[in-house]
Amino acid sequence: MSTASFPGYRRPDGRAGVRNHLLVVPTVICASIVAERVAAAVAPVGAALPHAAGCGQLGPDMHTTHDTLAAYCSHPNVGAVLVIALGCEQVVAQYLAEAARKTGKPAQVVTIQGEGGTVKTERRAIAIAREMVADLARVEREPCDLSSLILSVKCGGSDYTSGLASNPALGRVADRLVALGGAAVLGEIAEIMGAEHVLAARAPEPETARRLLRVINRVESEAMALGLDIRGTQPSPGNIRGGLTTIEEKSLGATHKGGEHAPLADVVGYAAPITKKGLTVMDTPGLDVESVTGMVGGGAQVVVFTTGLGTPTGNPIAPVIKITGNARTAASMADNIDLDVSGVLDDRETLEGAAARLFDEVLAVCSGKETATERLGFREFAIHRRNPTI
Amino acid sequence: MNPVIVISEQDNVATALEALAPGRVVQHNDMTVTVRETIPRGHKMALVPVTAGAPVVKYGSSIGVATCDIPAGAHVHTHNVSSERGRGDLAVTSPLQDGRIAEPADDRRNGA
Numbered sequence: 050m051s052t053a054s055f056p057g058y059r060r061p062d063g064r065a066g067v068r069n070h071l072l073v074v075p076t077v078i079c080a081s082i083v084a085e086r087v088a089a090a091v092a093p094v095g096a097a098l099p100h101a102a103g104c105g106q107l108g109p110d111m112h113t114t115h116d117t118l119a120a121y122c123s124h125p126n127v128g129a130v131l132v133i134a135l136g137c138e139q140v141v142a143q144y145l146a147e148a149a150r151k152t153g154k155p156a157q158v159v160t161i162q163g164e165g166g167t168v169k170t171e172r173r174a175i176a177i178a179r180e181m182v183a184d185l186a187r188v189e190r191e192p193c194d195l196s197s198l199i200l201s202v203k204c205g206g207s208d209y210t211s212g213l214a215s216n217p218a219l220g221r222v223a224d225r226l227v228a229l230g231g232a233a234v235l236g237e238i239a240e241i242m243g244a245e246h247v248l249a250a251r252a253p254e255p256e257t258a259r260r261l262l263r264v265i266n267r268v269e270s271e272a273m274a275l276g277l278d279i280r281g282t283q284p285s286p287g288n289i290r291g292g293l294t295t296i297e298e299k300s301l302g303a304t305h306k307g308g309e310h311a312p313l314a315d316v317v318g319y320a321a322p323i324t325k326k327g328l329t330v331m332d333t334p335g336l337d338v339e340s341v342t343g344m345v346g347g348g349a350q351v352v353v354f355t356t357g358l359g360t361p362t363g364n365p366i367a368p369v370i371k372i373t374g375n376a377r378t379a380a381s382m383a384d385n386i387d388l389d390v391s392g393v394l395d396d397r398e399t400l401e402g403a404a405a406r407l408f409d410e411v412l413a414v415c416s417g418k419e420t421a422t423e424r425l426g427f428r429e430f431a432i433h434r435r436n437p438t439i
Numbered sequence: 440m441n442p443v444i445v446i447s448e449q450d451n452v453a454t455a456l457e458a459l460a461p462g463r464v465v466q467h468n469d470m471t472v473t474v475r476e477t478i479p480r481g482h483k484m485a486l487v488p489v490t491a492g493a494p495v496v497k498y499g500s501s502i503g504v505a506t507c508d509i510p511a512g513a514h515v516h517t518h519n520v521s522s523e524r525g526r527g528d529l530a531v532t533s534p535l536q537d538g539r540i541a542e543p544a545d546d547r548r549n550g551a
Contacts, residue, residue: 209481255543279525292481295522298502
């Protein structure tokens with residue numbers, strides 16, 4: 050299958066969605082359980098965004114929380130937004146609703162203190178959610194150009210098979226999507242450390258390469274300022290058991306998933322909009338959930354997540370496709386794995402063959418096929434924070 | 440199936456695709472290496488002798504430096520390789536801080 054389009058949801062702002070969720074957003078941790086209950090009443094269309102932030106945050110972290118939540122409200126995989134507010138928090142509910150309306154989608158706010166308690170809030174919010182879901186059900190998929198796709202590339206629970214099979218297969222998919230006019234995003238700055246020269250050499254603009262090196266230098270300096278050896282965290286104990294010796298080795302294997310040819314077009318901040326075709330590097334930590342949360346916030350509609358040891362991580366609004374190059378993991382964690390590319394390592398399959406199957410899987414998932422994470426309900430969401438909670 | 444994989448011709452280590460027992464003879468191109476000690480599946484084996492302080496090369500790039508002389512056929516892992524990155528525990532600078540990885544100049548666009 051090498052079609053130039055897929056059936057998706059065309060949004061008024063010109064972007065294309067691969068899912069059509071009702072997003073139920075709590076402004077603050079205090080409203081998170083109410084939001085989860087409201088979304089559960091209209092699952093699986095309803096997707097909650099429970100989070101641990103929204104108050105007690107200073108300047109930069111507060112902006113990151115606001116911007117990340119707003120980015121999800123305007124995301125093309127979301128068709129409607131219901132904001133659950135407490136009433137006294139820092140995050141401004143109307144700002145989130147406005148972010149959704151600016152992209153042409155309906156948005157409403159229900160406030161716990163204003164409604165007079167959680168029981169009344171849930172009753173009213175569920176009634177609104179049911180109406181919104183009924184409206185969303187009338188929206189149909191239409192042909193969307195592949196160039197409208199932003200693919201998030203991610204790895205987690207890596208072992209030696211990640212750098213040899215699953216990451217190179219994913220890299221070929223990223224290269225192919227970019228060649229078709231699409232975009233890819235790679236996060237996890239710490240896991241580029243040691244492989245920065247490979248990516249920097251692919252930047253058409255020297256300034257982009259410089260920004261990449263500066264971001265990596267900042268992350269490395271922050272780690273070194275603690276006076277510790279990052280080994281044990283990077284690579285993790287599981288990585289080391291799996292045969293990865295240093296962060297340089299892990300990074301060189303990990304960077305393969307960003308392709309070999311796609312130009313390094315941009316370096317952006319956490320959850321910031323991805324606006325360039327080609328490969329964008331996003332400033333995210335290596336922690337899987339925070340990283341995926343940021344890349345989807347940037348506009349990625351679909352995530353391909355390679356794993357050697359196996360991991361459940363998903364996302365509330367974007368399908369996460371799990372692939373492994375480890376035959377044992379493919380068998381032992383079959384419930385959590387969408388695609389097995391272990392044949393690359395024992396000559397049952399070529400890398401090109403595996404990449405072609407993965408590309409087809411990405412298109413099928415973008416067209417509506419359910420992933421293991423969606424089937425099992427893994428919808429982790431965590432906003433990166435850098436400063437203390439006050 | 441070859442029991443080891445070598446990614447780049449510049450590499451001085453191979454990755455074992457199955458556990459390798461001491462005494463086993465492994466071929467890579469014209470090279471014959473006798474396994475000196477057990478190499479677990481997914482771990483690395485030196486293809487050639489690596490002297491202390493020299494880079495260990497995989498994917499065609501340095502993945503760290505040898506902390507002792509490593510003979511061909513030996514297990515290469517955390518016991519004899521040290522990372523150069525994020526070493527807040529040592530009074531050393533990172534390659535990004537001491538200029539070994541340099542920021543590109545503006546004239547690179549012109550093919551420099």
